[in-house]
Every structure is written in structure tokens, then in C-alpha cells.
Amino acid sequence: MSPLLSAAIAGCVVIAVGVFVWSVGVVLRRRNRSDQLAELPNAMPEGGWPNLAILFAARNEAGSVAEATRSMLAQDYPGLEVIAVDDRSNDGTGAILDAIAAEDPRLRVVHIEALPPGWLGKNHALQVASGTTSAEWLLFTDADVVFEPLALRRAVAFAVTERIDHLVVAPETVTVNQAERIFLTMFCLFFALRMPPWKVADPRSKVAFGVGAFNLVRAEAFRAIGGFQRLALTVDDDIRLGQALKFAGFRPALVMGLNAVSVRWQVGLRGMIRGLEKNFFAVLDFRLVEVLVATVVMIGLGILPFVAVFVGPLWSRALAFCGIVLLSFGLRAAQGQNGIAWYHAFVLPIGALTCLVAMFRSVYVTLSRGGVRWRDHFYPLRELRQHVGQRNAWLREVWLSTH
16 A cells, blocks of 8 residues: 555544544533433423424325324323324325314314425425414424324423523434444434534524424514525425524524434335435535535545554554444444444444435436426426525525624
């Protein structure tokens, strides 16, 4: 091996191990903090329980919508209302929701027959739903999310007591095989580095987060930013909603949903890769430069340290191996979220390769089609990129106006 290549590998190993050390240190520092929803108190906050509405949009989700809806109605929360939007379904989703609504008056069903121009279906559906309630708090969720009975009491009590305007609960992703868990190990590591969870609550940081499974928002804050009006064509609407709220000066917080909020996101590794078809490139703002950066990060963290165990100077081999072992301790300290275990650190290259496949596939499909197809509707890439530019310019203005 040439001295130049050997030095390059050694340098990458030092950087990767440094990231591993930093990540594990953060996990260990936060280990004793109350950042698990299932461990938060559910006592009534001062002033009583505020009115709460759960809002979700469903399109052709007849297989899962009944279980999810009934888990929402099973919540032990006083004065709860659930607003379900049947967004142009043709598979019986609307009929299932109507049948449940006939049994439980807390459920209201809104049927949408057509999508107006300039809107993504889900964003439009949630905007419509938000206009039908006067609740003080809005929980935006998905039609396949299952809640533990006390989840909403814990979430609202925490948000009200801590004066939070936007509470994100990262759901437990239900997995059934090792391929799914290996993929999620790298996927979660990549996004934790891109959007460090511990910076979400820092008002000085631009890091913001949101998740479609559980975005609990103070209605006053939601309406102050115009709801989804400025995010009408945003594919990664959940993340950008969190960004808009934080940039506008509202207080966010992030907690984990292990044993409290769960979702069977996709079935199998192939399903996970296909499930990111519309999202991965969108999170990177449809920019190829961002794709290149993400590729370097995934290779540098997920592949090169493992290659360096077998090639390069002896000291860098030993350092690479120690870094991988250290990462395994970090995964163990993360308490098994999403089924991820300590030994998944040793197969991280497989996760990195599958994540790269998911990202490249998202880029290829979007570019080859010239846009994004979602819920049987096609959105041209030119229109989406134009929207991203306008949205980001608005977000910059909002940030500058509050900072």
C-alpha cells in the first residue's frame, strides 16, 4: 500500500473514531435524563388538561387504519377529539373510518375528493383538518401509529409543565428481522449526525426536528406560522414543520417513544429502501451536492473504519477496532430503540451500503421520473425545487427576525 493511501485511511479512521467517541459520550451523558416518554409523569398539569385534537390523513390504508384509530380513541385523555381525513381513498379506508365514527362520537371524519394545485396531499389534508377544530393542542400523526394508553397524558403534561410549544416523540420502529435493524442502525446514526437530537432544544442552534408519527404542537404556535401554507409542497413536511416552529422562536423538545409510541414503518429491508423513495432526496433539498456529502459521510463512518481494521498502519488498525467496540457500547447504552443491539455495530458496513442504495435509488427515481409520485399524484421536480427555494428563503427570514 502506498504511503499516501495509508495516510488517507489512517486520517479517516481518526475522524470516524472521534465521531464515535463524541456520539457515545453524548449518549452516556443523557442516559439518566428523562427523555423517554414512557418514563415521564402523567399527572394533570396546573390549570387542568387542555383540549387536544389528534389529526391524521389516510389514503388507501384499510389494512392498518382501524387499529391505529382505535388506539388513538383508547387514550386516557379527557376531552379528546380525533379528526381523520380520508384523503381520496378508493380501498375502503373512508368506510372503515365512518364505521368507527358511528361507534364513537369523539371521531370526526373529513372526506377529501380532490387535491387543489400547489399542495401535497398529506399537507393539504392536515391543513384542512386543523381548520375544523378549536383545540388548544394539535397532535399530527400518521394512520399506522399505535399509542400506549397513557402516551398523550405524559406528552401533554410534559409540554405544558416545561412550557414547550412543539414536542416531538421519536417512535419505536417495530422491526421483525436483522436486516431491518442493521439498516436502521446506520440510518439513525446518519440522521443523528445530520440533526443532533441534543441540539433540538438549544435556541441558539438551527438544528430542528419533526416526525410524522408524533408532532404535538400548541395550536397558537401552529397558526402563527401559517400552518402548512408555507410548506404546501414540502415532501419532508414533518421535519420542516419543526424547523419553521423553532425558527419562529417557539420552544421545541424531543423525547423517545420506546414502549409508548410505535409504528411498523415498512415491511422488510426492501420495503424500507422503497419507503425512502420520495423522502431521501427531498431531505437533501433535491441537491446533488448534498447527496455527495451524505455519501462521503456514510462511507467514512460506516465502511472505512472496518476496512482500516485490515489495512494500513498497525496503530490505525487498532484504533479502528477500538472505535467499533466503543460504538457497540454506545448502541447498548441507547436502550434498544428500534430493536438496535450492541452487536449491530460490527455489521455497520452492511447498513451503510443499504442506506446508500436507498439514497441513490431515491435520487435516480426522482431524476428519471422528473419528479415525485406520492399517493397516486405526480409532482414535477421543477415545481418542488422552486418550492424548496422559496421555503428556505422564508425560513432564513424567520430565523433572522427572531435571532
